[in-house]
Amino acid sequence: xxxxGLVDGVLKCAIETARQAGASRIISVRLRVGDMRxxxxxxxxxxxxxxxxxxxxxxxxxxxxxxxxxxxxxxxCGAEFDHxxxxxxxxxxxxxxxxxxxxxxxxxxxxxxxxPD
Ligand SMILES: [Zn+2]
Numbered sequence: 512x513x514x515x516g517l518v519d520g521v522l523k524c525a526i527e528t529a530r531q532a533g534a535s536r537i538i539s540v541r542l543r544v545g546d547m548r549x550x551x552x553x554x555x556x557x558x559x560x561x562x563x564x565x566x567x568x569x570x571x572x573x574x575x576x577x578x579x580x581x582x583x584x585x586x587x588c589g590a591e592f593d594h595x596x597x598x599x600x601x602x603x604x605x606x607x608x609x610x611x612x613x614x615x616x617x618x619x620x621x622x623x624x625x626x627p628d
Contacts, residue, residue: 514554517617518562525622526568534624539573541621545614546581546596581614 525540544550556574563569584591585601586608592601600607 514550514558515562517550518555518558521619522562522566522569524619525572526566528622529568529624532624533626534568535627536567536625537569537572538623538625539575540569540619540623541575541577543577543579543616543618543620545579545616547611547614548617549596552576577620579613579616582612583609583614584612585609 521540521542525537529537544555555576559574563572563574580593581595582591582593583599585604585606587606588601588604590601590603591612592603599609601609
């Protein structure tokens with residue numbers, strides 16, 4: 512379950528950023544996750560609920576996930592196309608030589624924090 516490692520990394524990064532900003536708590540963290548990362552949403556939420564309590568800064572933080580649908584460009588004919596996790600072949604010329612444009616994201620987009628007055 513690589514969601515545990517993912518959540519661990521996100522929490523560490525969020526906590527460090529919040530400390531530097533002098534936050535008293537983190538309200539929410541917005542994450543952008545590409546479908547190609549094969550993140551299981553239920554596992555992600557489960558790991559988040561379990562691990563956020565380890566630090567008072569994140570104890571009540573909400574995880575917001577933006578899912579990014581994959582898109583690739585064909586290296587043979589240059590066509591751009593949307594696809595799912597399994598169908599990467601170019602629909603125009605049938606080539607399997609493609610390069611991902613999006614769908615591999617794994618980024619913290621932003622976070623909402625509360626600071627003492
Ligand atoms: Zn093509």
